[in-house]
Amino acid sequence: MTAAIQEPAPLLRRILLQGKYEARTMLSNGEQLILAVFLPLLALVGLVVTPLLDGLGSSRVNIAVPGILALCAMSTAFTGQGIATGFDRRYGVLRFLSTTPLGRAGLIAGKALAVLAVLVIQTVVVTAVALPLGWQPNAGGILTGALLLILGAAAFTALGLLVAGTARPEATLAVTNLLWIVLGALGGIVIPGERLPAGIQAVVPYLPSGALGDALRDAFIAGTFNGPAALILLLWTVIAGAAAIRWFKWN
Structure with a gap:
C-alpha cells in the first residue's frame, strides 16, 4: 500500500x-523594533517640541508626521529587510527556501x-501618537499618501534587497545603518530640503x-499629488529592482 503524496x-x-x-521575526527582534518604532517616535516628539520646523507654512506636527512615516518605511523596507535578508543569505536560508515549493518569487x-x-x-502607532499631539492630515490626501507610502516602501525594499544580495552581511549591516542615518538626517525624508545645507x-x-x-508632505498637508516625486520613486523601484534581479546572489 503506497502512501498518499501530499500536495504543496x-x-x-x-x-x-x-x-x-x-513579519513576526522582524517584530520579535529587539534591535529591529527600536529601529522601526521607537527611534521614529523619538524623532517625532523631538521635531514637535523643537523649533526646527517652524516657518514652513504649517504646524510642526503636520510637517513632522509625513516625514516620520517615510522614515518608518525606510527603516523597515531598507534597513530592516536588508539586514535580515543579508544574514539569511549567509546562513543558507535563502538558498534552502528558494528550492522549496515557495520558490524564489514566492x-x-x-x-x-x-x-x-x-x-x-508602524502607521497605526505613529498615528496614535501624532493625533493627540495635534496632527491634522488633509482628508483629501490620505488615500494618496497611503499609496505613495506603499510606493516608497517598494523602492526601499528593492534597494535593500540589492544591497543584501550583492554585499557581505557585515557590509550590508554597515551600509544600511549608515545610509539610514545619512538619509534620515540629510536626505530630505524627515527635514524638508529647504532646511538642509545649500550644497x-x-x-x-x-x-x-x-x-x-x-510626496507625503504634499499629500498629507495640502492634499495634492506630487507627480515628479512619485515618478522618481517609481524609477528607483524599477532600476533597483532590475539590478537586484540581475546581480542578486542566493548563496
Whole structure:
C-alpha cells in the first residue's frame, strides 16, 4: 500500500505564511523594533517640541508626521529587510527556501508582504501618537499618501534587497545603518530640503528619501499629488529592482 503524496499548499497560502513568518521575526527582534518604532517616535516628539520646523507654512506636527512615516518605511523596507535578508543569505536560508515549493518569487513576495504588514503597524502607532499631539492630515490626501507610502516602501525594499544580495552581511549591516542615518538626517525624508545645507538641496529631491518625504508632505498637508516625486520613486523601484534581479546572489 503506497502512501498518499501530499500536495504543496497553494502559492498564495505559501506567500501569506512566509510573510507572516517574516513579519513576526522582524517584530520579535529587539534591535529591529527600536529601529522601526521607537527611534521614529523619538524623532517625532523631538521635531514637535523643537523649533526646527517652524516657518514652513504649517504646524510642526503636520510637517513632522509625513516625514516620520517615510522614515518608518525606510527603516523597515531598507534597513530592516536588508539586514535580515543579508544574514539569511549567509546562513543558507535563502538558498534552502528558494528550492522549496515557495520558490524564489514566492520568497520575495513574502518579504514584500512582511514589509507592508509591519508598515501598517508602524502607521497605526505613529498615528496614535501624532493625533493627540495635534496632527491634522488633509482628508483629501490620505488615500494618496497611503499609496505613495506603499510606493516608497517598494523602492526601499528593492534597494535593500540589492544591497543584501550583492554585499557581505557585515557590509550590508554597515551600509544600511549608515545610509539610514545619512538619509534620515540629510536626505530630505524627515527635514524638508529647504532646511538642509545649500550644497545638497539640489540633490535631495532625486533621492528616494527626499522624493518620499516631499510626496507625503504634499499629500498629507495640502492634499495634492506630487507627480515628479512619485515618478522618481517609481524609477528607483524599477532600476533597483532590475539590478537586484540581475546581480542578486542566493548563496
